[in-house]
């Protein structure tokens with residue numbers, strides 16, 4: 001198995017660090033373990049996609065990183081803020097100044113009775129931005145995400161893509177270090193989804209914001225340098241992509257999938273590998289010069 005690391009690409013300083021993160025939801029007497037020891041590191045200025053089956057824990061992870069949900073156990077740090085241990089006032093300050101959030105449902109991202117400009121002005125007002133400069137700052141943000149022409153329109157007078165781009169302007173209003181997006185293109189056609197993805201990309205590349213986007217859309221996940229797959233409340237695999245230029249000058253993207261190893265050295269062996277070699281409870285590990293092999297237990301059965 002190739003050596004891999006959970007650290008972000010390029011050795012960037014981590015902005016997000018989750019270690020053995022656990023979130024248990026209590027449903028009467030039933031407990032649902034949404035996160036079951038999740039490890040994740042995201043470098044400052046990086047953009048990653050989080051993918052995984054329904055119920056894997058992706059939204060719960062974003063809710064924890066947004067400061068909206070408190071982890072049951074483990075560690076979650078963002079830009080030096082310890083999210084396991086925030087007072088009410090700190091949680092509010094964190095949510096107003098460190099993170100921005102964009103949801104899938106276009107209608108839930110914006111206040112329906114405020115114009116695009118009014119929507120962007122709202123977080124500026126909450127952060128104490130002086131009234132006389134708010135409109136100009138809001139217009140600047142709307143221009144940066146390409147919807148300057150919508151400034152005086154209500155959400156119902158905008159297309160889905162325009163609403164999502166306005167939502168990104170709202171999320172960026174207070175200059176967050178981290179932008180979280182939960183299925184931001186889920187309700188959009190593919191051309192519009194590409195525009196919204198481009199807006200997130202621009203926030204990362206031009207403003208240096210770290211972006212974590214949960215998506216089911218391969219057109220989104222295939223365009224980022226790192227995709228993290230979450231399964232059963234844990235990070236299971238990571239796919240790294242890099243662009244290689246061939247001798248003929250043609251660029252192609254090389255994607256490589258890695259298993260994720262936690263700090264204790266645990267790696268999940270995919271079901272198809274286990275089934276192919278009838279790997280059951282016990283396996284043999286063999287250290288070779290450049291790899292570790294995992295062999296079936298020949299004495300089993």
Ligand SMILES: Nc1ncnc2c1ncn2[C@@H]1O[C@H](COP(=O)(O)OP(=O)(O)OP(=O)(O)O)[C@@H](O)[C@H]1O
Pocket residue numbers: 025026027032033034052053054055056057058059060061
């Ligand atoms: N507030 C809650 N109360 C109880 N259980 C919850 C709550 N929120 C999430 N869960 C459960 O936690 C698990 C993880 O849910 P989560 O929404 O994080 O998954 P997801 O990967 O985002 O799924 P999807 O792709 O369908 O949005 C699921 O079993 C879900 O039913």
